[in-house]
Amino acid sequence: MLELKDVSVKYGSFTAVQNVNLDVSEGQIVVLLGANGAGxxxxxxxxxxxxxxxxxxxxxxxxxxxxxSPDKIVKSGIVQCAEGRKLFPMMTVYExxxxxxxxxxxxxxxxxxxxxxxxxxxxxxSEKQNDMAGSLSGGQQQMLAIGRALMAxxxxxxxxxxxxxxxxxxxxxxxxxxxxxxxxxxxxxxxxQNANAALKIADKGYVFENGSVVLEGTSEELFSNDxxxxxxxxx
Amino acid sequence: MKILKRQYIILAMLLFAIFFPLVTQNxxxxxxMTLSFIWMIGVYGLNLLAGYTGYLSLAHAGFFAIGxxxxxLLTVKAQMNFWAAFVLALVITSVIGFLVGLLALRTKExxxxxxxxxxxxxxxxxxxxxxxxxEGVRGLIGIPAPGNIGPISFQTPLSQYYLVLSILLLSVLAxxxxxxxxxxxxxxxxxxxxxxxxxxxxxxxxxxLTAFVLSTFFAGLSGALYASFIRFIGPDIGHxxxxxxxxxxxxxxxxxxxSGPIVGTVLVVWISQQLQxxxxxxxxxxxxxxxxxxxxxxxxxxxxxxxxxxxxxGRMKQRxxxxxxxxxxxxxxxxxPENQVKEG
Numbered sequence: 001m002l003e004l005k006d007v008s009v010k011y012g013s014f015t016a017v018q019n020v021n022l023d024v025s026e027g028q029i030v031v032l033l034g035a036n037g038a039g040x041x042x043x044x045x046x047x048x049x050x051x052x053x054x055x056x057x058x059x060x061x062x063x064x065x066x067x068x069s070p071d072k073i074v075k076s077g078i079v080q081c082a083e084g085r086k087l088f089p090m091m092t093v094y095e096x097x098x099x100x101x102x103x104x105x106x107x108x109x110x111x112x113x114x115x116x117x118x119x120x121x122x123x124x125x126s127e128k129q130n131d132m133a134g135s136l137s138g139g140q141q142q143m144l145a146i147g148r149a150l151m152a153x154x155x156x157x158x159x160x161x162x163x164x165x166x167x168x169x170x171x172x173x174x175x176x177x178x179x180x181x182x183x184x185x186x187x188x189x190x191x192x193q194n195a196n197a198a199l200k201i202a203d204k205g206y207v208f209e210n211g212s213v214v215l216e217g218t219s220e221e222l223f224s225n226d227x228x229x230x231x232x233x234x235x
Numbered sequence: 236m237k238i239l240k241r242q243y244i245i246l247a248m249l250l251f252a253i254f255f256p257l258v259t260q261n262x263x264x265x266x267x268m269t270l271s272f273i274w275m276i277g278v279y280g281l282n283l284l285a286g287y288t289g290y291l292s293l294a295h296a297g298f299f300a301i302g303x304x305x306x307x308l309l310t311v312k313a314q315m316n317f318w319a320a321f322v323l324a325l326v327i328t329s330v331i332g333f334l335v336g337l338l339a340l341r342t343k344e345x346x347x348x349x350x351x352x353x354x355x356x357x358x359x360x361x362x363x364x365x366x367x368x369x370e371g372v373r374g375l376i377g378i379p380a381p382g383n384i385g386p387i388s389f390q391t392p393l394s395q396y397y398l399v400l401s402i403l404l405l406s407v408l409a410x411x412x413x414x415x416x417x418x419x420x421x422x423x424x425x426x427x428x429x430x431x432x433x434x435x436x437x438x439x440x441x442x443x444l445t446a447f448v449l450s451t452f453f454a455g456l457s458g459a460l461y462a463s464f465i466r467f468i469g470p471d472i473g474h475x476x477x478x479x480x481x482x483x484x485x486x487x488x489x490x491x492x493x494s495g496p497i498v499g500t501v502l503v504v505w506i507s508q509q510l511q512x513x514x515x516x517x518x519x520x521x522x523x524x525x526x527x528x529x530x531x532x533x534x535x536x537x538x539x540x541x542x543x544x545x546x547x548x549g550r551m552k553q554r555x556x557x558x559x560x561x562x563x564x565x566x567x568x569x570x571x572p573e574n575q576v577k578e579g
Binding site: 091095 | 417420421423424427428431433434435436437438439
């Protein structure tokens with residue numbers, strides 16, 4: 001479904017990501033593991049067109065998206081849910097969700113259906129739909145960020161560190177929801193530092209270090225790999 | 236209840252504007268008020284771009300001047316029908332706005348401000364130096380007053396006052412519709428974070444360009460009205476000083492608020508009139524006041540009032556909640572976090 005071939009990304013003369021190869025098949029949950037600054041977010045920004053790759057190519061459903069603009073990429077079905085729960089804090093929950101359906105703005109029915117789906121998935125958002133997004137708690141903000149990404153009806157959702165800064169119980173709920181979204185037909189590419197929780201729900205994973213992939217395999221393989229256990233699971 | 240109150244305020248302002256010239260009977264005051272209305276239209280244009288989209292254009296007076304000079308040249312030199320020239324002036328301003336926007340919007344933040352500052356100054360220089368077309372420093376004299384619309388003529392100051400007022404009301408209404416539509420929310424999203432806006436599929440280039448063109452359209456509208464009202468224009472109207480005047484009105488009233496341009500323009504224009512005996516020393520008062528305002532009330536007077544009423548509403552809600560709890564003799568517990576103040 002999504003394929004990155006030898007992708008390198010530079011910030012000025014600094015190479016943030018070097019010769020990365022990724023392969024995500026339809027229906028999977030794929031996780032990118034790695035510490036801060038390993039290049040996971042840069043890979044995400046490159047997939048969604050916010051950064052341009054210096055070399056290499058990105059293909060989505062058989063066609064190249066390396067040179068597409070971010071809005072075209074969203075229209076083609078890849079939606080990023082950025083790290084740090086980036087919302088429009090001065091807009092209400094409802095308005096935030098409405099903005100998520102921007103690419104489908106001419107299809108009222110579709111937007112309404114997606115809104116109902118999101119409210120079903122996160123009943124709290126339905127209760128708080130007229131509250132300012134900035135007044136929500138951390139967990140609720142993350143729900144809203146995911147909900148807003150879902151409003152675009154993505155085929156592939158990029159989730160950048162959904163567990164960051166959340167209480168353990170909320171993290172657990174968040175991963176359950178991610179699994180549910182996946183079962184209902186959305187392929188998921190996930191960047192995480194919480195390797196334990198992420199590998200439990202993932203089909204396969206890639207381990208990033210200093211901008212390149214140092215290890216890849218199914219979640220079982222990674223889970224039983226000593227180095228991964230030592231570095232990311234702590235056991 | 237809050238909405239009801241807001242409606243009363245709007246109604247009161249509207250009635251005041253309608254009856255103002257009849258009550259004062261002072262032609263000078265009516266003149267100043269008409270001029271304020273004209274500035275307000277320009278400030279609304281600046282507000283859409285700088286306030287809602289987050290791009291501070293300092294070429295605004297340049298586009299104001301393009302609107303004024305287009306109207307002036309088309310009526311005086313080309314002898315065109317007034318209203319045809321008026322519409323064409325708006326088209327010319329918007330087209331130049333489009334072309335400038337294409338280039339200027341490749342930059343961001345302070346680079347954008349600096350770039351547009353230069354564009355504005357170049358527009359001023361072109362008007363000043365291109366004597367064969369614009370008459371240079373001598374200016375354009377004899378611009379006609381607005382032509383008749385059917386039986387209504389606009390030769391008297393009073394009729395011009397009402398013409399400008401109607402156009403202002405239409406502009407405010409248009410602005411209200413834009414801000415409360417998906418387009419407006421798209422602009423706010425871009426101001427909020429351009430990356431985020433792109434990540435949810437907004438073509439930021441397209442939307443920034445429409446905001447820029449709309450903003451120049453209102454600048455042109457304001458300029459064309461100015462030319463037909465004052466009936467004499469010189470290159471000074473395109474000077475950056477005018478841009479900063481407009482920006483001052485916006486900052487005082489409230490940048491990124493719907494009623495800010497009205498409040499700010501009326502207030503600053505009125506205060507400058509009152510302080511005229513101080514001549515240029517007025518700036519000694521304006522400077523510090525503006526600085527303090529920007530530091531403590533970045534969203535101007537309107538923003539300050541809005542956050543104050545929100546706070547009051549929050550306090551009222553908390554108090555009534557506390558009372559309820561006492562009546563029900565509940566064991567004391569913390570007050571729900573929903574009652575935190577929301578600033579809008």
